[in-house]
Amino acid sequence: MSDDTFDARGVLAGLSPAELVAVSVAVEESLAGAPWGALSEDGLLDLLESRERARRTGVGVDAALLVEISDRGACQRAGYSTVHQLLTQGLRIGEGESRRRRVVAASIGRFTAMTGERLDPKFPATAAAVADGAIGETHVSVIEEVMDKIPSAVDPAERAKAEAMLADAARTLNPGGVLMVGNRILAHLDPDGTLTDDQDRAEQAKFRLCAQDRQLMTAVQARMTPQLRAEFEVVFTGWAAPGMNNPDDPDSPYSAADQPGLDPAVLAAAAERDDRLLGRRQHDALLALLAWANAQFSFAKPDSLRNQIVVTVTDEDLARHAGIAWTTTGTRIPVSDLVTIAANAVPYLAVFAKATGQPLYLGRAHRLASRAQRLTLFARDRGCTAPGCTRPFAQCEMHHMPDWQHGGPTDADHLGGACGTHNRWNGTQPGDWESTVLTDGPDKGRVGWRPAGRAGPWIVNPLFHPDKLRTGPDLPAEDRSPPPTVNHRLGDTDPPGAEPDSESRVERLLGKHLAA
Structure with missing residues (x-):
């Protein structure tokens, strides 16, 4: 090491975690105004690689921090009962990013057993690669995704070997390449699918509605079991047949294609007029099926709003058939669609004027709201x-x-x-x-x-x-409106074990080195 080389580890030795974070923040702030133009092209590329390695090493640090917070229940100090709430609400991190961080922590973190001993990481080879700065959190997420698809009947030794192979591949491949390697490993471990049982399929099953976009449209994330697929196919055979449940055709037959009394000639004529593609027909079939099902059970629980279509909208928007209405399930519906729903169903349509309504009082006579x-x-x-x-x-x-x-x-x-x-x-x-x-x-x-x-x-x-x-x-x-989520307890007191003048201590250490 030359005389002008900065010995970072020597300067930082002995600092507490709070002091090290203070140094990290100070370094990032200084880098924001660094004279990048003074570097050569090779120097810039070297720095980019070093920064990425540091970023990846930080993934392991973040995982260790989340594990410690989870083991000690520290999130309750901030007013949250789970780490997920702490991340999404306290730190204002999105749902997807929160899940990724928790998945990474669960994959490479060393949790504490009931006996007090530190457990090995769930994926030891992956944890080692992160510690080396060779792979990042996206690599870890892909490895976790592949490992989650390995059937439970596979021998534990084979599972460990597969994880080591994935971690080794991640050191030289991007996440997409790791996924390709993972698919080949899955095909090798269960070539004909006979090892995958009902429990494995049940653990992978999901049907999730994503958030509405700017056009109020919603994407769906689904992974259906064979049974659910079979049920869908039966429904679509009748309800999504050409000519059936066409909202653009007032003479289109509704409900199932084999309903009693349905004139085949009427269905054939409607099919001739139907220019919808398969995807649209299946969408309209689900809409008709769910509307029919909701109509059957609208009054199953008269004191609840959960099993009914309940919408709130201003009388002004309703009168001009414009604007957006809200349902109790959180969906935003254009008022034009709301009018259609109200015309073809019997929902509770709660229309409120812009003026505040008179509150309803029950006092102590009833505990449950009316x-x-x-x-x-x-x-x-x-x-x-x-x-x-x-x-x-x-x-x-x-x-x-x-x-x-x-x-x-x-x-x-x-x-x-x-x-x-x-x-x-x-x-x-x-x-x-x-x-x-x-x-x-x-x-x-x-x-x-x-x-x-x-x-x-x-x-x-x-x-x-x-x-x-x-x-x-x-x-x-x-x-101004306060932020929707505020972590009221984090950062308002010195971290446990930190010296009151930790920042000045860091400054003294760095100043002493620079002065030398």
């Missing part, structure tokens, strides 16, 4: 009121403020929508939250939350009311 109260609260809240929660109103319980056991009344102005998890947030212990219906300010009438015992501002959930979000450089800071 249907009228639920409709009123749906129009106001639209979903869970907890900061950052995305659960729609159909998945919410009626949250008393104060709690029922503490004398809270069942009145509309003392109730709010809250999913099962957040309905149990209220308390006075560390990790608990308190809530209230705000009586003044720009968010008057909405539910506010804050960590128990804190005197900070009440936080509302803006996710179901984006039209009311108050932001912009011209708006005074005190009038």
